[in-house]
Amino acid sequence: MCLILFGVRPNEQQKLVVAANRDEFYGRPASRADFWDDHPQVLGGRDLEMGGTWLGITKQGRFAAVTNFRETPADPIPPRSRGELTAGFLTSEISALEYLKEIQQRDLEYRGFNLVLDDGKDFYYYSNQEHEIRQLSPGTYGLSNQLLDCDWPKVNRGRLKLGELLTGARVADDQLFQLLYHKGDETPFSNSFIETAEYGTCAATVLTISTTGETRFLEQGFTNNGKPASLASFEFQASRV
Numbered sequence: 001m002c003l004i005l006f007g008v009r010p011n012e013q014q015k016l017v018v019a020a021n022r023d024e025f026y027g028r029p030a031s032r033a034d035f036w037d038d039h040p041q042v043l044g045g046r047d048l049e050m051g052g053t054w055l056g057i058t059k060q061g062r063f064a065a066v067t068n069f070r071e072t073p074a075d076p077i078p079p080r081s082r083g084e085l086t087a088g089f090l091t092s093e094i095s096a097l098e099y100l101k102e103i104q105q106r107d108l109e110y111r112g113f114n115l116v117l118d119d120g121k122d123f124y125y126y127s128n129q130e131h132e133i134r135q136l137s138p139g140t141y142g143l144s145n146q147l148l149d150c151d152w153p154k155v156n157r158g159r160l161k162l163g164e165l166l167t168g169a170r171v172a173d174d175q176l177f178q179l180l181y182h183k184g185d186e187t188p189f190s191n192s193f194i195e196t197a198e199y200g201t202c203a204a205t206v207l208t209i210s211t212t213g214e215t216r217f218l219e220q221g222f223t224n225n226g227k228p229a230s231l232a233s234f235e236f237q238a239s240r241v
Contacts, residue, residue, distance in 0.1 A: 002144055002201075003192050004055075004065050004116065005158040005179055008123045009138040009211075010166040016118060017166060018207040019158075019176040020065060021192060022054050025199050026224050033205070033219040033232045042090045043217060043234060045203060052083020055205055056090045057217060061120040061238035063207070064089045069112025069129055070145040080109045089117055096124045100133045107131065114143055120238070140166060144189070152189035157182070173218055176206040195226025213238040 002023035009015055022045070024030070029048035036042045044056025055065040064086035089099050096117040103115070107128035114127045116136075123136045125148050134148075142159035144152055149159065158179050165171045165179075181204070184191030194200040204220045215238045221229035 002067060002194075003154060003158065003180065004067060004143040005140070005162045006116070006143075007140045007162060007166050008118075008136050010140060010163075013170070013210060014166065014208060015211045015213075016063060016123075016207070016209040017162070017171065017176070018055075018063070018065070018205065019162065019179050020055055020205045020207075021180050021194075021201045022203040022205070023194050023200060024202045026202060027198070030202070032221055032230070033203075033217065033234070039091045042087075044086075044090070045219065047081075047083045050081035050083050052081050052085070052087040053090070054083065054086065055207075056086060057207060057209075057215065058090055059236060059239060061118075061209060061213065061215070062090055063116075063118040063209075065116050067114045067143055068145055069114060069127065071112040071129075073111055074108075078109050078111050082110050082113045085110065085113065085115050095119050096122055097133065097135075100124055100126050104131065104133065114145075114148065116143065153187050154182070154184060154190055154192045157190075158192060171208075173206050173216075176208075177204060177218075177220065180204045193226065195222075197224055200224075200226055209238060 004020040007017040031046045033045045041059045044053040057063050066086050096119040117124050125134045140163040142155035144155050182192040206218045208216045215236050217234045219232045
């Protein structure tokens, strides 16, 4: 996952609004968004090499997403998969704060990461580059492969545009997707959407949860050179908001 734009309780109608791109090698095996056979309460895509996920939601309203941190890897390379950070939270029942306290004790077992968690009550951000558990207040945020709300153009632009959209009574799915499809200019880190022959945006996800629990999850897939694949769509009522 290389871009996550999100609003935490941004208005009286919405509890959470997310627009996110996953950038990866097209050849890396992954399953499209669906409810998991081994954990039927979890909805999300899945990395078939390591079993984790880049972004997911549960029927109870728990949300998790992770991005890699742009860095020179440690030597030796830390052994654990960052996708297990999200999967571990989504398949558990402990609070986001308690989960992050556990991760904080072993965060150097992973390469650089940014993690955002919502347990249905509180929203948190954590990176093993600063080792600080941060509870997020209502507002709009942008996350890529640096720390939260870094000054990369795609983060600044996306966060501001999302904030503008969320001032209205309702934001359309297409408006959120358009935030993710911006191809930037020649400025470094300005392109939200990436399309090459081997590497690029593999999935664009839009998620909205209303203050009364109505949950809508859409994932648009892409193949080589940014060619659109199928669209997956899910709607359900979160049992805890």
